[in-house]
Amino acid sequence: MKKIVVTPTTDTKEQIISVAERLFAERGFAGTTLRNVVSEARVNLAAVHYHFGSKEDLFRAVVARFARPVVEQELALLEQLQAGNEVPSVEAILTALLKPCLEILAQDKDTLLVRAQFMGRCRTEPEPIKSIATDEFAVSSEAFLDVLQRALPEQSRSQLHWKLDLVIAALIRVQTEAGQPFALLQMTDPEHIQNATEQLVKFLSPGMRS
Amino acid sequence: MKKIVVTPTTDTKEQIISVAERLFAERGFAGTTLRNVVSEARVNLAAVHYHFGSKEDLFRAVVARFARPVVEQELALLEQLQAGNEVPSVEAILTALLKPCLEILAQDKDTLLVRAQFMGRCRTEPEPIKSIATDEFAVSSEAFLDVLQRALPEQSRSQLHWKLDLVIAALIRVQTEAGQPFALLQMTDPEHIQNATEQLVKFLSPGMRS
DNA sequence: GTCTATAATTCGATAGAC
DNA sequence: GTCTATCGAATTATAGAC
Numbered sequence: 001m002k003k004i005v006v007t008p009t010t011d012t013k014e015q016i017i018s019v020a021e022r023l024f025a026e027r028g029f030a031g032t033t034l035r036n037v038v039s040e041a042r043v044n045l046a047a048v049h050y051h052f053g054s055k056e057d058l059f060r061a062v063v064a065r066f067a068r069p070v071v072e073q074e075l076a077l078l079e080q081l082q083a084g085n086e087v088p089s090v091e092a093i094l095t096a097l098l099k100p101c102l103e104i105l106a107q108d109k110d111t112l113l114v115r116a117q118f119m120g121r122c123r124t125e126p127e128p129i130k131s132i133a134t135d136e137f138a139v140s141s142e143a144f145l146d147v148l149q150r151a152l153p154e155q156s157r158s159q160l161h162w163k164l165d166l167v168i169a170a171l172i173r174v175q176t177e178a179g180q181p182f183a184l185l186q187m188t189d190p191e192h193i194q195n196a197t198e199q200l201v202k203f204l205s206p207g208m209r210s
Numbered sequence: 211m212k213k214i215v216v217t218p219t220t221d222t223k224e225q226i227i228s229v230a231e232r233l234f235a236e237r238g239f240a241g242t243t244l245r246n247v248v249s250e251a252r253v254n255l256a257a258v259h260y261h262f263g264s265k266e267d268l269f270r271a272v273v274a275r276f277a278r279p280v281v282e283q284e285l286a287l288l289e290q291l292q293a294g295n296e297v298p299s300v301e302a303i304l305t306a307l308l309k310p311c312l313e314i315l316a317q318d319k320d321t322l323l324v325r326a327q328f329m330g331r332c333r334t335e336p337e338p339i340k341s342i343a344t345d346e347f348a349v350s351s352e353a354f355l356d357v358l359q360r361a362l363p364e365q366s367r368s369q370l371h372w373k374l375d376l377v378i379a380a381l382i383r384v385q386t387e388a389g390q391p392f393a394l395l396q397m398t399d400p401e402h403i404q405n406a407t408e409q410l411v412k413f414l415s416p417g418m419r420s
Numbered sequence: 421g422t423c424t425a426t427a428a429t430t431c432g433a434t435a436g437a438c
Numbered sequence: 439g440t441c442t443a444t445c446g447a448a449t450t451a452t453a454g455a456c
Contacts, residue, residue, distance in 0.1 A: 012439080027336045031240035034432065044441055049433060051439090124334050124386075126237045161392035163413060166380045173379035174372075176334075182371035203373060206416030222421080243449065254423055259451065261421090 013051045015041045021062045021111075025118035029059060029129045060132050063122065066115060067136035073100040074140045078147060087151050090208050094201045097144055098171055102197050105175065105188065112188055116175030123172065141168075152209065167204050174200060223261045225251045231272045231321075235328035239269060239339045270342050273332065276325060277346035283310040284350045288357060297361050300418050304411045307354055308381055312407050315385065315398065322398055326385030333382065351378075362418065377414050384410060 019041040023032040034055055038045045052058040077096040081088045101119070105112040122133030141164070148160050174196070178185040185196050229251040233242040244265055248255045262268040287306040291298045311329070315322040332343030351374070358370050384406070388395040395406050 028238055028240060028334075030238060031336060033430080035430080044439095045432090046434080046442090047440070055432065120334065124238075124330065126241060158392045162384075162387070162394040165387065165392075166383055166413065169379050169383035170376045173376055177372075177375065182368045182375075184372040202420045203376065203417035206420060207413035210412045210416060244451090245449080254421095255450095256424085256452080257422070265450070 012043050012047055016043060016048060016051065016058070017062055017065060020058055021066065021118055022114045024059060024062060025114050025116075025121055028121055029055075029125050034058075056129070059129060062118070063133050063136055066118060067133065070100050070104055071137060071140045073104075075143060078143055082147065088147065090148075090151055090205050091201055093144065093147055093151060094167065094204055094208070095197065097167065098200055099197055101171055101175065102185070102193050105178065105185075105193075113176075113179055116172075116178055120172040120176040148208075163208055167208075170200070170204060222253050222257055226253060226258060226261065226268070227272055227275060230268055231276065231328055232324045234269060234272060235324050235326075235331055238331055239335050244268075266339070269339060272328070273343050273346055276328060277343065280310050280314055281347060281350045283314075285353060288353055292357065298357065300358075300361055300415050301411055303354065303357055303361060304377065304414055304418070305407065307377065308410055309407055311381055311385065312395070312403050315388065315395075315403075323389055326382075326388050330382040330386040358418075373418055377418075380410070380414060
């Protein structure tokens with residue numbers, strides 16, 4: 001009888017990615033050493049190079065696992081928003097932009113802060129690390145800019161550009177400060193996240209129009 | 211005749227601080243090496259330890275030189291704002307908060323991006339580096355929170371707290387993106403900065419009230 | 421104050437046994 | 439796939455001559 005080929009118990013790879021995501025989030029790319037990662041992940045140092053090749057490629061893997069579901073959901077919400085014939089409201093657009101990012105944090109309570117901080121880190125890393133992340137989010141950013149332009153045709157493209165950029169900056173700040181005293185985002189239950197999203201949309205929407 | 215004691219031509223110290231500010235801004239604390247600093251500053255490696263003691267103390271010196279004039283001017287504008295009997299408007303408060311930070315960049319065209327990026331970096335550094343900067347700005351932050359509370363008494367303290375935090379996040383984003391294509395802040399002449407400040411205040415003020 | 425030389429660690433990456 | 443052992447380079451910091 002043919003032997004069953006078992007998939008190798010390689011949660012080693014996932015284990016490394018998870019720990020790396022947290023350490024990159026807390027200390028940045030340069031501030032994180034592979035020895036820190038393998039130590040907390042309880043795996044061998046050589047395993048990192050075997051599975052990923054290099055430190056930079058490990059970072060790339062972390063970004064991919066994190067960003068792709070978010071971008072996917074953002075684009076889905078955006079398409080659903082444009083399905084009708086009417087031009088969507090600013091509030092609806094911002095909600096589609098902010099909700100996936102805030103909700104994905106709640107999927108696993110333990111990773112809430114980690115994923116939030118990691119996303120914020122990516123934007124402030126020096127090149128060429130920064131580009132690894134911005135490239136993953138480029139499609140979604142362009143799509144949102146297009147919809148905003150349709151909702152606010154009287155504003156210039158460059159104006160919408162820096163406004164959208166500030167909206168994302170606010171989102172990231174909300175994420176990275178989640179759980180801190182006085183922060184907007186305190187808990188992970190759906191109602192609280194829904195409420196926080198609404199408050200954030202209310203805070204940002206009027207400025208988009210001015 | 212008594213010899214004149216010349217002040218030692220120690221622009222070495224200033225030279226080190228300036229280069230360090232730029233490199234910390236671009237690459238963060240962990241991503242910057244003292245060898246990078248002394249190489250670009252054209253000084254000896256040992257000079258850093260002679261003048262500052264350690265890498266962390268050098269960072270402390272950079273923060274102090276940068277933050278103190280800003281905080282001083284913010285507090286002055288704030289006092290001037292409270293001099294009258296009337297409660298200042300949200301727009302006036304935000305202007306007092308944003309203007310010094312945006313204007314100080316224009317003092318020296320070459321240091322515009324540097325100081326902006328450095329301020330943004332400080333907020334995302336891991337502890338204990340982060341605290342070095344937040345401690346310097348703590349007085350000014352508390353003062354602004356107090357004035358905002360007087361202008362918007364119907365809102366809770368924690369609500370004002372996260373809103374003020376997002377205002378500062380937007381400010382920092384505007385600074386760090388200065389000069390980039392589509393960024394709000396493009397040039398360093400006073401009129402342009404004045405105009406950008408007004409647009410930013412317009413963008414943020416309505417959300418403060420909602 | 422400035423310099424050279426170097427100590428003492430730590431880093432990313434690799435070779436090779438199992 | 440996992441491990442040990444190690445290389446070569448880079449790091450912060452210091453000692454001591456000038």
